[in-house]
Amino acid sequence: MSARVLAVRLDSDGDVLLTGPAVRALAAAHGRVDLLVSAQGQQAARLLPGVTDVLRFDAPWSGYAPPSFDGAAVTALVDTLRRRHYDEVVVFTSFHQSPLPMALLARLAGVPRVAATSEDYPGALLDVRHRRPDGLHEVEAALDLAQAAGAELPPGDDGRLALRRPLPLPPRALPPAPFVVVHPGASVPARAPRPDDARAYVAALADAGWDVVVTGGPGERELAAHVAGGSPRAVDLAGRTSLAELAAVLDAAACVVVGNTGPAHLAAAVGTPVVSLFAPVVPADRWAPYGVPTVLLGDQGAACRATRARECPVAGHPCLASVTPAQVLDAVAHLTGCERAFGPFSVPAPGQKSAHNDPTGVVA
Secondary structure: OOEEEEEEEOOOHHHHHHOHHHHHHHHHHHEEEEEEEOHHHHHHHOOOOOOOEEEEOOOOOOOOOOOOOOHHHHHHHHHHHHHHOOOEEEEOOOOOOOOHHHHHHHHHOOOOOEEEEOOOOOOOOOOEEEOOOOOOOHHHHHHHHHHHOOOOOOOOOOOOOOOOOOOOOOOOOOOOOOEEEEEOOOOOHHHOOOHHHHHHHHHHHHHOOOEEEEOOOHHHHHHHHHHHOOOOOEEEOOOOOOHHHHHHHHHHOOEEEEEOOHHHHHHHHOOOOEEEEOOOOOOHHHHOOOOOOEEEEOOOOOOOOOOOOOOOOOOOOHHHHOOOHHHHHHHHHHHOOOOOOOOOOOOOOOOOHHHHHOOOOOEO
């Protein structure tokens, strides 16, 4: 049945990308799906297939550095939802977040049906109270909520991450293929490698004969310049690409070396293999790159495990400091089809929940 649906994901670009398959399921079921995101998720939202319109709201209950409460902004959002006459709002959240503030605003706007995943008692705020099954990746959990709301992926949709095509042309500064991308920053500092370690990875890749592209956002220019280290085989593109242009760079790359941050999921969305420098502050089985060949590096049993820390709580950042340049080289060689053996490797298909209960790819 056709309906006007609003999907909500008030997080960063990476989180929005992970919700993409669920948004496609809603679009297949209802025809029109708008997406409400924060400023940090707008670029990703505009890249998602199935999205008709993108709305912005910076929620005071979500994000790495949430804004102060702004009553006028809340009132304006409720007015916007009321004017648009949505038939349903589906609120997507991470496993540790509550959808209930957004559900309340939807009720104030007169939306007749609200669906969300909630462990907290929702009272009369939710018509569909979804309970997340154990063992699901974030992509699968969002799809499970969409299914509970009555939406399924259409035939032929494999449930992987995807972007609208065509992508823009990549910058002219790119070296000829094949090259490796190293993205040293992260929106959450605890999930990024130490700058000197990332610099050592770039130097080792260059010494091994790889051309390397170092990427980053506008606020990461100094970091990227340090990581590139003046190597003649390293191209520094930090601050010089939009998210869509970064997707084009990742699409052209042989492999991406990146922490648990948005560009890891952007690489997955264009089908590029990922060397995932994964700090275990959140569980890898929920947040590792989805549906692409991946090698997971980092001490998953480190003391920071499952703390959800935003700043590293352990001196020396040992979970990622333990990753050596040799390990990164071996992982890149493995993912790009070189002959150096890295060990057992398997690529789980989307929806294989057991594959996400075990480490994704190879843990070293």
